[in-house]
Amino acid sequence: MEVLRIRSLTFGRVLVPILLVAALAVIVTGCGSDDSSTELNGITRVPPAKTGNLSLPDYSPQSGGKKVAVRGNEDGLMLVYFGYTSCPDVCPTTLADLRNALAELDPAQRERVQVSMVTVDPDRDTGRVLNGYLAHFFEPGEYHSLRTTDQALLNRADEAFGASHKLGKPDADGNYDVSHTALLYAVDPKGTVEVEWPFGTDADVIADDLKTLLDNNSQNPDA
Amino acid sequence: MKKLVPLATVVLALGIFVAACGSDDSDSGSSGVEVTDVWARPTTPTADAGAIYMTINSKDGDSLTAAKVPSSIAGMTQIHETTTDGEATSSEDSMESGDSMSSDDSMGSDDSMDSDHSMEGGSMMGMKEVSQIDIPAGETVTLEPGGFHIMLLDLKGQIKAGDTIPVTLTFEKAGTVEVDATAQDQ
Ligand SMILES: [Cu+2]
Numbered sequence: 001m002e003v004l005r006i007r008s009l010t011f012g013r014v015l016v017p018i019l020l021v022a023a024l025a026v027i028v029t030g031c032g033s034d035d036s037s038t039e040l041n042g043i044t045r046v047p048p049a050k051t052g053n054l055s056l057p058d059y060s061p062q063s064g065g066k067k068v069a070v071r072g073n074e075d076g077l078m079l080v081y082f083g084y085t086s087c088p089d090v091c092p093t094t095l096a097d098l099r100n101a102l103a104e105l106d107p108a109q110r111e112r113v114q115v116s117m118v119t120v121d122p123d124r125d126t127g128r129v130l131n132g133y134l135a136h137f138f139e140p141g142e143y144h145s146l147r148t149t150d151q152a153l154l155n156r157a158d159e160a161f162g163a164s165h166k167l168g169k170p171d172a173d174g175n176y177d178v179s180h181t182a183l184l185y186a187v188d189p190k191g192t193v194e195v196e197w198p199f200g201t202d203a204d205v206i207a208d209d210l211k212t213l214l215d216n217n218s219q220n221p222d223a
Numbered sequence: 224m225k226k227l228v229p230l231a232t233v234v235l236a237l238g239i240f241v242a243a244c245g246s247d248d249s250d251s252g253s254s255g256v257e258v259t260d261v262w263a264r265p266t267t268p269t270a271d272a273g274a275i276y277m278t279i280n281s282k283d284g285d286s287l288t289a290a291k292v293p294s295s296i297a298g299m300t301q302i303h304e305t306t307t308d309g310e311a312t313s314s315e316d317s318m319e320s321g322d323s324m325s326s327d328d329s330m331g332s333d334d335s336m337d338s339d340h341s342m343e344g345g346s347m348m349g350m351k352e353v354s355q356i357d358i359p360a361g362e363t364v365t366l367e368p369g370g371f372h373i374m375l376l377d378l379k380g381q382i383k384a385g386d387t388i389p390v391t392l393t394f395e396k397a398g399t400v401e402v403d404a405t406a407q408d409q
Pocket of ligand 1: 088089303304350351372374
């Protein structure tokens with residue numbers, strides 16, 4: 001049977017973003033290695049992006065709007081995703097992949113991982129909406145609902161990750177399109193973005209990288 | 224989506240096979256259109272949008288031109304395509320964030336949003352409405368995450384795993400085809 005353009009998108013889910021990023025002079029390492037070595041499957045940059053002293057208001061139940069640092073705790077990781085809750089296709093696909101990846105970790109490993117979603121659509125995504133969305137995928141206390149209506153702060157967050165987003169012009173009904181960088185980032189306790197996974201990365205691949213990163217961090221806490 | 228279950232039960236109780244309405248069309252018969260693996264993604268309680276996916280095969284070639292679900296489920300249904308690099312939005316009159324790839328960590332400095340950013344950030348993904356999806360003769364098109372989807376807007380309730388959503392598809396040649404989407408996690 002002939003294979004159609006859209007069929008090839010199955011492959012494109014992983015390949016196209018990787019190739020694009022590679023074309024942008026970002027170094028891709030270890031693609032396709034699926035063993036549990038120290039090699040990461042996701043994209044790593046040289047030099048890595050840094051979140052520096054970036055902190056964003058967290059509307060999750062445990063934080064209630066207090067700012068949190070965008071980095072891993074102690075020997076842990078913060079996984080960061082820029083998205084919006086009216087997104088029915090790309091965002092839930094990635095968050096479901098992440099949910100499945102976290103389920104592959106043992107409880108001690110999983111405790112060291114926090115998940116943060118930064119809404120790029122803070123007007124529609126109130127803290128309550130964001131919490132409802134994330135609670136669908138993650139355990140209470142595991143997720144952070146990062147939201148700011150300060151456009152300059154949101155732009156700084158984008159820039160820290162090399163991400164971007166765009167809100168379209170509202171139509172007559174007030175609806176508008178949203179586009180956003182759809183990568184999932186892993187940030188270590190020093191605010192270094194250690195790896196990023198493009199849309200469509202398999203849960204197994206994410207889990208494999210998480211285990212590698214968590215092992216490395218516990219072996220050399222000062223590395 | 225709670226309303227759906229009783230509805231489906233009633234329909235079944237009447238001995239009517241919902242899918243059978245379109246059976247002429249869905250078995251590669253005279254119309255040549257076959258729709259399989261129809262599924263919806265479960266939504267979060269506060270979501271106002273959802274997505275339905277499926278696989279369409281056409282023996283003679285056809286185009287999907289419209290999709291509709293009951294208004295008790297969603298206020299509006301559209302055919303959408305997920306795009307990469309912001310094709311979904313016009314670049315004019317939009318608020319664009321910084322997209323620099325800079326990795327400096329001088330986060331305390333003034334933002335530089337009014338400087339002219341080149342498109343060197345990670346590619347952006349969005350989605351746009353399309354007028355139709357073409358299925359060339361003898362080929363199979365899969366609506367799947369990251370590609371095409373049937374977009375449900377103005378959702379009236381949460382879509383839960385196991386729910387069934389009747390979908391009316393309109394094809395240029397085959398006409399109306401009724402299918403059921405089952406809500407399931409990937
Ligand atoms: Cu859509």
